Amino acid sequence: MSEGEVKMKSAARHDRVRQQHSDELAEDYVEAIADLLTKSGQARVIDLQGIFGVSHVSVIRALKRIEERKLIHKTVEGSWRLTETGEAMAKASSERHELVLNFLQALGVSDLQAQVDAEGMEHHLSSETLSSMRRYLDQNQ
Amino acid sequence: MSEGEVKMKSAARHDRVRQQHSDELAEDYVEAIADLLTKSGQARVIDLQGIFGVSHVSVIRALKRIEERKLIHKTVEGSWRLTETGEAMAKASSERHELVLNFLQALGVSDLQAQVDAEGMEHHLSSETLSSMRRYLDQNQ
DNA sequence: CTGTCGATGTAGCATGGGCTACATCTAGAT
DNA sequence: ATCTAGATGTAGCCCATGCTACATCGACAG
Numbered sequence: 001m002s003e004g005e006v007k008m009k010s011a012a013r014h015d016r017v018r019q020q021h022s023d024e025l026a027e028d029y030v031e032a033i034a035d036l037l038t039k040s041g042q043a044r045v046i047d048l049q050g051i052f053g054v055s056h057v058s059v060i061r062a063l064k065r066i067e068e069r070k071l072i073h074k075t076v077e078g079s080w081r082l083t084e085t086g087e088a089m090a091k092a093s094s095e096r097h098e099l100v101l102n103f104l105q106a107l108g109v110s111d112l113q114a115q116v117d118a119e120g121m122e123h124h125l126s127s128e129t130l131s132s133m134r135r136y137l138d139q140n141q
Numbered sequence: 142m143s144e145g146e147v148k149m150k151s152a153a154r155h156d157r158v159r160q161q162h163s164d165e166l167a168e169d170y171v172e173a174i175a176d177l178l179t180k181s182g183q184a185r186v187i188d189l190q191g192i193f194g195v196s197h198v199s200v201i202r203a204l205k206r207i208e209e210r211k212l213i214h215k216t217v218e219g220s221w222r223l224t225e226t227g228e229a230m231a232k233a234s235s236e237r238h239e240l241v242l243n244f245l246q247a248l249g250v251s252d253l254q255a256q257v258d259a260e261g262m263e264h265h266l267s268s269e270t271l272s273s274m275r276r277y278l279d280q281n282q
Numbered sequence: 283c284t285g286t287c288g289a290t291g292t293a294g295c296a297t298g299g300g301c302t303a304c305a306t307c308t309a310g311a312t
Numbered sequence: 313a314t315c316t317a318g319a320t321g322t323a324g325c326c327c328a329t330g331c332t333a334c335a336t337c338g339a340c341a342g
Binding site: 283284285286287288289290291292293294295296297298299300301302303304305306307308309310311312 | 328
């Protein structure tokens, strides 16, 4: 492998890392909205403000951007719902979150820290790594 | 645990996630600079441009911000060096990277994918989770 | 009916990180 | 001596994400 190829590969990897970052917020929001809808039947700006710990302005603008991506839409009553695409993303995110959380716990990480780390990691794992985690859990249960 | 406490904890978690993000770039740069210095004895803008796959302008501005944080400094010849703080960060980052990479490989992830995922994950792992990974490696070597 | 309060929305600003286009500077070739 | 190419730096733009301050709107108390 030439030096040039090493550099290209490296650049491509970092591109991917950056791309992942730009999706994290949307995933966090659809997950939170799905959660709120399950638990309380509504997902308002102020609920999300509480969850993410940012100003309501930041929530509103994030919601607008996510709405443009056809992941969510607003009801006439002012609550937010998921589109089918959004539902799919929320379901995938939540399954992935559960898997990572269970994996970390199985590895011996405390529940609280596993929760924190799962949230940090979950947007950065390939399907291959997720499969390996699943396999580990299967073999150790 | 009251609903209010749940919300506060959740907000605090997300704050932490955001804080981690703002440090990732600095860590990536000090790691890359340390790497370049070891391999070629110099770390110039153009070398970093090749590694990260961004324009030289983005590299220059990132370097300036990182310089303000006293992690790096520029030599008269135009190469970049690490300060002691920067060295420490690079060393810690690189050890953590190795650990995560080895862990993923031990888990059965392919070398290439393990490299990619290690880069994505490494900034989001607590010392507790890193310890668990180390323990797993010790028990399975 | 009106005042107040909670929720939402808008205006405008900062910072980080990306870019292109242009300017400079140095070293090597002619 | 000058021309060119590579490396670096500057000017100025874009977008995402954060914020405060102000405006609106609806519901409920008085």
